[in-house]
Amino acid sequence: MSQSEITDEVVKIIAKEIDSRNNRPAKLSIVSVDDASESPHYFEIIPFDEIDKGKNIVFAVDGSYSSQEFYNGLSIGVYAAGYIGYYGGKQLKLNADDDPVSLGKSYYPNNILITNDEHASAVYDEMLALAPVKSFLEFLNTPAKDIFSFDREIIVSSLSKLLSFCQEILEWSLVYEIANLSIVTQGDMVIRDSPLRSNNIKQTFLVKLAAFLASKQIHLVAVTKNSPIKLELASTFKKIDTYLQDVYKHTYPFSNSEPKWQKLCCWFEVGDDILLAAYPEAKQKKALKAGEIPMVSKTSMYAKKTLTGGRGMGVFFVARLDYVEKLQNYDWVVVDLNIFDVIPHIEKGKNDRNIGLINKIFYELTRLTQEHYILGYPYPLVEVHSFISIKDQFKAELMNRVKYALYHDQRMDHVDIENLFLNLNDRF
Numbered sequence: 001m002s003q004s005e006i007t008d009e010v011v012k013i014i015a016k017e018i019d020s021r022n023n024r025p026a027k028l029s030i031v032s033v034d035d036a037s038e039s040p041h042y043f044e045i046i047p048f049d050e051i052d053k054g055k056n057i058v059f060a061v062d063g064s065y066s067s068q069e070f071y072n073g074l075s076i077g078v079y080a081a082g083y084i085g086y087y088g089g090k091q092l093k094l095n096a097d098d099d100p101v102s103l104g105k106s107y108y109p110n111n112i113l114i115t116n117d118e119h120a121s122a123v124y125d126e127m128l129a130l131a132p133v134k135s136f137l138e139f140l141n142t143p144a145k146d147i148f149s150f151d152r153e154i155i156v157s158s159l160s161k162l163l164s165f166c167q168e169i170l171e172w173s174l175v176y177e178i179a180n181l182s183i184v185t186q187g188d189m190v191i192r193d194s195p196l197r198s199n200n201i202k203q204t205f206l207v208k209l210a211a212f213l214a215s216k217q218i219h220l221v222a223v224t225k226n227s228p229i230k231l232e233l234a235s236t237f238k239k240i241d242t243y244l245q246d247v248y249k250h251t252y253p254f255s256n257s258e259p260k261w262q263k264l265c266c267w268f269e270v271g272d273d274i275l276l277a278a279y280p281e282a283k284q285k286k287a288l289k290a291g292e293i294p295m296v297s298k299t300s301m302y303a304k305k306t307l308t309g310g311r312g313m314g315v316f317f318v319a320r321l322d323y324v325e326k327l328q329n330y331d332w333v334v335v336d337l338n339i340f341d342v343i344p345h346i347e348k349g350k351n352d353r354n355i356g357l358i359n360k361i362f363y364e365l366t367r368l369t370q371e372h373y374i375l376g377y378p379y380p381l382v383e384v385h386s387f388i389s390i391k392d393q394f395k396a397e398l399m400n401r402v403k404y405a406l407y408h409d410q411r412m413d414h415v416d417i418e419n420l421f422l423n424l425n426d427r428f
Helices: 007-024 117-129 130-140 160-181 203-215 230-231 232-247 272-278 354-368 379-388 394-410 414-420
Strands: 041-044 058-069 075-087 105-107 189-192 219-224 264-269 314-320 335-337
Touching: 041 230, 041 354, 041 394, 058 379, 075 379, 117 130, 117 160, 117 414, 130 160, 130 203, 130 264, 160 189, 160 203, 189 354, 189 379, 203 219, 203 335, 219 354, 230 232, 230 272, 230 314, 232 264, 272 394, 314 354
Parallel strands: 058 189, 189 219
Antiparallel strands: 041 264, 058 075, 075 105, 219 335, 264 314, 314 335
């Protein structure tokens, strides 16, 4: 399909849908109710000169994967995951390497060459044998085939599916590894970039990890800037932003007397109606017409706030963690909190929220969101992404090393090597 084949009518329908969601009446009152988690909770940000005086370690986990396929059936695929830690505003050394710059801990596979199904299976098997994954599976005490949502044959059938699966399993395993580090104490925080939900691990086992973390009073927090929840709440965000800037800021009893540091933050739990609109599960099987909205099931697995029947271990919130007037690149974030931190007695059938702990978690997050280059977003996530991301330069270096080994160690002809790694997409 060429660009000219996309009709103006289709484009107009898309624009109309976005505009209607962005400017619909706000679905939330701006009035704060102390014991109601779905109402806005406003609080003063931690003073800038105190952000590095926290008593707990903050860890950040992230992963990455990349692949390159060549014309002759040869592929190179790499995944990775790792974590970093900060205490008192300084990064901790978590590895045993001599590198004074790279202080985090990371894991990479050895099996990166894939030419057939056996190679793909080798990548899968190696992931299961990685130390943190092996330890995590031992903790879950269940055969891997019963933990994962899909059979091995389905996972290894696609290179991208295989690599993303390995990356995610390794990331969850690193959360468990962090929780068992000797330096970890009560109140420490682990942040990851993506919700506390998974299509690859069955909910039962994520809940087991969540309960383990809660028992050690380690707070797992997922933060993301990209979520359909934000579109559903766009008008609510604007209403709260206007209230904070034009009204509440002028009456709030700030403890900080310096006007430029007087910042109000906000959080609230995402209601079921918003979750169902953001994460619908279509009932009908018929194809949708352009602009048609699918019917929504009231049992959306992704949106459930329960220990069963869903896909995760979290409860969705939205938050504004660094209030900055008229800063256009500033934004709200979606935060997924451990369900046992939010609803501590959920196993007893009680749904009372732990407002005190929720307040504390969001207050502590403001220590991490006042960096000038990424206001409102936790900087450890930015740093760990840079630390673990598989960039194009990495792929190029990896291929060059393989080419060199073929030439130097295997005495392979230079022309044959270049033909082996020929990417026709670069030629046409």
